[in-house]
Structure formats: C-alpha cells, structure tokens
Amino acid sequence: MAWNGDAGDALGRSTFQVDLDAIARAVYDSGAKVVGLQLPEGLKRLALPLIEGIEQATGAKVVLSADPCYGACDLVDDQFDPLGVQLVIHVGHSPMGDTEPRIPTVFLDAPSRLDVGPAVRDSLYKLGRGGRIGLLTTTQHKHALRDAKEILENAGYEVSVGTGGRRLAFPGQVLGCDFSAAKDVEHSVDTFLIVGGGSFHATGVAMSTRRPVVIADVERGEARTVEEELDLTLRRRSATIQKAMDCHTFGIIIEARPGQRRWKLAQSLAKMLHDAGREAVLMVMRNISPDRLVAVGLDAYVNTACPRLTIDDQSLFPMPLLTPVELRIMLGREGWDDYLLDTFD
Amino acid sequence: MAWNGDAGDALGRSTFQVDLDAIARAVYDSGAKVVGLQLPEGLKRLALPLIEGIEQATGAKVVLSADPCYGACDLVDDQFDPLGVQLVIHVGHSPMGDTEPRIPTVFLDAPSRLDVGPAVRDSLYKLGRGGRIGLLTTTQHKHALRDAKEILENAGYEVSVGTGGRRLAFPGQVLGCDFSAAKDVEHSVDTFLIVGGGSFHATGVAMSTRRPVVIADVERGEARTVEEELDLTLRRRSATIQKAMDCHTFGIIIEARPGQRRWKLAQSLAKMLHDAGREAVLMVMRNISPDRLVAVGLDAYVNTACPRLTIDDQSLFPMPLLTPVELRIMLGREGWDDYLLDTFD
DSSP states (O other): OOOOHHHHHHHHHSSBOOOHHHHHHHHHHHTOSEEEEEOOGGGGGGHHHHHHHHHHHHOOEEEEEOSOOOSTTOOOHHHHGGGTOOEEEEESSOOOTTOOOSSOEEEEOOOBOSOSHHHHHHHTTTSOSOSEEEEEEOGGGGGGHHHHHHHHHHTTOEEEOOOOOTTOSSTTBOBTTBOHHHHTTGGGOSEEEEESOOHHHHHHHHHHHOSOEEEEETTTTEEEEOHHHHHHHHHHHHHHHHHHHTOOEEEEEEOOSGGGOOHHHHHHHHHHHHHTTOEEEEEEOSSOOHHHHHHHTOSEEEEOSOHHHHHHSGGGOSSOEEOHHHHHHHTTSSOGGGOOOOOOO | OOOOHHHHHHHHHSSBOOOHHHHHHHHHHHTOSEEEEEOOGGGGGGHHHHHHHHHHHHOOEEEEEOSOOOSTTOOOHHHHGGGTOOEEEEESSOOOTTOOOSSOEEEEOOOBOSOSHHHHHHHTTTSOSOSEEEEEEOGGGGGGHHHHHHHHHHTTOEEEOOOOOTTOSSTTBOBTTBOHHHHTTGGGOSEEEEESOOHHHHHHHHHHHOSOEEEEETTTTEEEEOHHHHHHHHHHHHHHHHHHHTOOEEEEEEOOSGGGOOHHHHHHHHHHHHHTTOEEEEEEOSSOOHHHHHHHTOSEEEEOSOHHHHHHSGGGOSSOEEOHHHHHHHTTSSOGGGOOOOOOO
C-alpha cells in the first residue's frame, strides 16, 4: 500500500517502527467504522500521519485518546464507548494478561529500530565473573532478544530467560510493575542483563532479586551497572518513609481503571492506618499530579496505582508519597530489610 | 447531631456552608454502604472532616474523587462504578437538567456565608440611568437573590429574573457555559447585575446580550462594570483567531463525560476543516493541559468541551486554542461582528 509522502516520512523517521499496513488491515478486517487510537507519549506526534493513513485506507473515522498512555494498564474504553468506538488500536505496548479491554482491542508493537548490538557487547565488560545470565527486555526490544542471547552465548555465558506471571506478554519481559520473569530464574543466575528499559526497570530487578543488574542502554550504545542508582533510590525512599512517620493524615490513592485498580488493597491500607491511630481518606483519581494532592491537603499519600510513579516522581510532590509496601514498613509491620518494590505480579 | 471538635471547626471556618447533617441523613436514608464524594476544588480540603463525619454517623465507606470538579458537568460515575459506589454526594454545584448521572446522586449546595449587601449596594452607583435590571447569580449566592432583588427595588429599580434553559437549576442562574437566563430577559432590561461569580460570567453575559453588565463582587464587598475586561478579552480572542489562520493542522478536543460531550459538533468541525484544506485530528481526553497538546504536536486546537477553559486559560497554552464559534469565524463562515461566546445553552 502506498501512502502519501508525509505519512510515510513521519513514520519512517521515527525511532520506532509503526506498521501502518498492519493497522489498516486490522481496521479493514474488523469492519469498524469508528476506531479509537492509543499511543504512548513519545509516539503521540505520529497521530496525524497514522490517522490520515487509516482513514485514507479504510474510510473509518479515528479518534485519538490524548491522555497520557503509559502501558496496557492505561485503557480508556470508558471514554471511547460514548463515542461509538468499535475497535481500539493500541500501539507500542504488549497486552497484559490480567487486564481485559471492554472494546475489542488490537495491540500492535512499535519495535525500536536501534541496533542492540553495541550496548549488549559493551555489557560483556560489566557482567562480572559469574557465568549465568538472566536476560530481560522491554516490548520495544523484544524482537532483538534472540540476537542479544546469541551475543552472550558466543561469549561463553549460560543464558536463562524467565517466564513470569499472567500480566506478561512474552518470556523475559520486564515491566515497571512486574518483575516476575526475573524472579522466575533468580536462583539459577548470577547477574541480570536488561536490554533497553530505564533505571527504574533495572533497580526494580535488583531490589526484587538481590542480584547484580547490568542495563544495556540501547540508545547510548553502552552498558552500565546499577549499584549507585539502586543505592540512591534506597536512600531516598528511606528518607521519605522517615518523613511519613511524622504524618497524621493520609490519602490512599486508587486508580479506577482495570489495569491499575487495587481497591481491596486500598481499603485494607486504610484500616491499617486507622488501627495505628492515623486518619485515612480513600481517593479515586485519573491523573495523579502534585496540584491535586495539595488541594486535598493531607500530610502524606499512599499510591496503590502505578508503582513506578511513586518512586520515579517523588521529587515533583511536596509531601511524602509511599507505595503500599513502604506504608507497611512505616507502620512497623515489615522491616526495612524486607524492602521490596511494590509490584502487580 | 454533635460532631467531633475537629470536623465541626473545619466546616465552621469555611466561607461556604456545608450541611454535614443533611449529607449524613441522605446517606443513611439511601442505605448505601459505599458512597462517592465530589467537591469543588476550593472545598477539597474539607474532604477529611466530611468523610469522618459521614462514616461516624452512618458506617458507610466514603471514597473521594480527587480529580478537579468544576461543575455538575464533571461527573465521575465511570470511576465510582468499579468501586461499588451506590450513592454519590456532589457538593457545591447545582444539578444540570440536561445531564443524567448513572449512579444515584444527591447534589448539595454549599452556600457562601458572605453578606451580598455591601457589594449590591455599591452596585447602585454603577448601574447607570436605565431603570430596568436583569438579575443573575451563581449557585453559591442563590439564597441571597431575594435580598439583592429587594435592595434594588427599594432603590427604585424594576428587576427581572430570567428563566433560561434545561441545563439551569434555578431562575437567574448563570454558568460559564450557559447564559440563557440572561438572554431570556435581555429585551426587557437595560443593564445586568451579577451577584458573585467572576469576570468570565460577566463578560459572557455582556457578549451574549450586548447589554452593560455590572458585577457585584461579594468577596470584595464592591461592584464594578466590565467594559475594560470585555474589551481585553475580545482583543485577545481576536489575536488568537488571527494566529490560528496561519495554522494547518488542528486537533478537535472532545470530552467524553456526559456534561461536556459534543461529539457530533466535533465531527462537523473536522469536516469543516477538511473542506477548507486543513488537517484535523479528533481527540478525546480527560484533562486538557498544555503538555498533552504539545505531545500531539498539532498547530492549533479547537475545544468542544468546557468553553470557559479556552477563554480563561489561553495564556497557559503555547498554541492557539479556539472555541467552535471562533473556528467558524476563522474559516470565514461567520463574521467577527457575530462573535458570541461558545455555550451549551
């Protein structure tokens, strides 16, 4: 299928491959006349060329969801439904096995065009003595997992790729909220190598498995160990828990969307706080932002939605923001040595 | 019912009266075990005392909606539903006759405790020669409408209070998106007086009726005419429309919630743009913020959701944001002299 020059150019220039043909085919085959489109933040600027391409090829009307979309946990069926959307195209994330969309949804990968070779080869200098490597990656580099495995095996390493839980879409997948593929093989590896992803994934694996972790930074073409970042993160979280100890009123944040909803957990945390003589307010919200929390005016907040936000974005919030695990530590129900990242696995 | 000291104090200190007894009674009578609570931004800090009061009196579990709530058009049933909410308490806004909540909802006023007398008496110096006044107010000062009418009549004015359309909850109500109570009586008055509200309400009435408008600023205890503000607003909007004329790609923003959804209008605007040789992307979103629009990367945006945001908040957005009316003017389908505020009436 030949696309108009502009659409082709914009898509061709992107670091990520978005298969417009596959999308158009999926829309055409479904017979849908109204289609919803979800894109991760970094690909939102491809909305115009994609939409024009789909409309040109199929005659369907396309509506973009313009709210932030951080994963397959971020579905917006409740917004698409009233507009008569019959099919959702979700680009850039793998589906989550434990989250069922209400509207028929096609999940399409947006693989990175970048060559993982340089970063993986650089990691050979960082992996250390142990001969057994646990290999992990994100959706964007899934297609390169085999190449990465080969590079490691050719260098004499024994490589394991873990299977993990229902939320994951493929073996070796790591999510900001799910490290089960790492835990699956932690006892039979010496070091983990994550191809792609960011510091949060790496420190998450390190905290979940107590194994050394090396991250192959595909964009920079080099690898690094994560001990310093891990240490910094742990010290920051420790300081936040300390601050929260002096707080009296707590907001427990719940996200209503299926991929991030932990209502029972939120209620049990509220009870835990009441038992400890604190005050707790259950709060449901769409987008967790500092202004919203300042408006409600409580001393501290516990986030039962996306675990990554709490750890990565603390500096944006003028008050302590805790994960459920950290609240338990704060209330003395768990020790600091038991500290683990909050996960959905 | 005697409340604990803290709840009573916090509620007692607020500029707005929130009747905790009435709320508790409504919850108790409904038999609801899980209750949702919505509060306007300025009253979000009353969440804790209100929730404690309700839970203490009824044993029901309460969940606060912590997203911004600007009116009865801002319902969050889709977020309350998955949590099993059986009753919603919506404080501070009157219901909108054209918006039906999905979950049983009790709308409770939060009347201002401030005396409207000083501001209304000050307006007597600003009202001008004509003897006929159209009286308007917002939900917060609804209870003081009769007093205001009396002050005007005692001073010799003839006062009319318009009825308006389905969206309104009481005669004389003015909303940022609905000026029908003003239009109802515009031909039989010389000047409008708005008790309370802000510049946007006042300029909205001025633009909708082409009559002089005086605003009785209850918080300051004084009144002012709005010609300068109106003039500034019109000049700013004219400049924005000019800028938009040079734009090629447009995003048409749709809000999915019942109170703000104009899907058909959005689609017709997209067609209008295509016919004029421009490119258009239909976009549904929850919270319209500058970052979100920058991410999609279009030249300009047309907002079919809350009209007030487009006019009041333009300075926050680095690109032109237009109302549907302004887009029509930009495309030459209406003249500048026909300029009216975008409304839902």
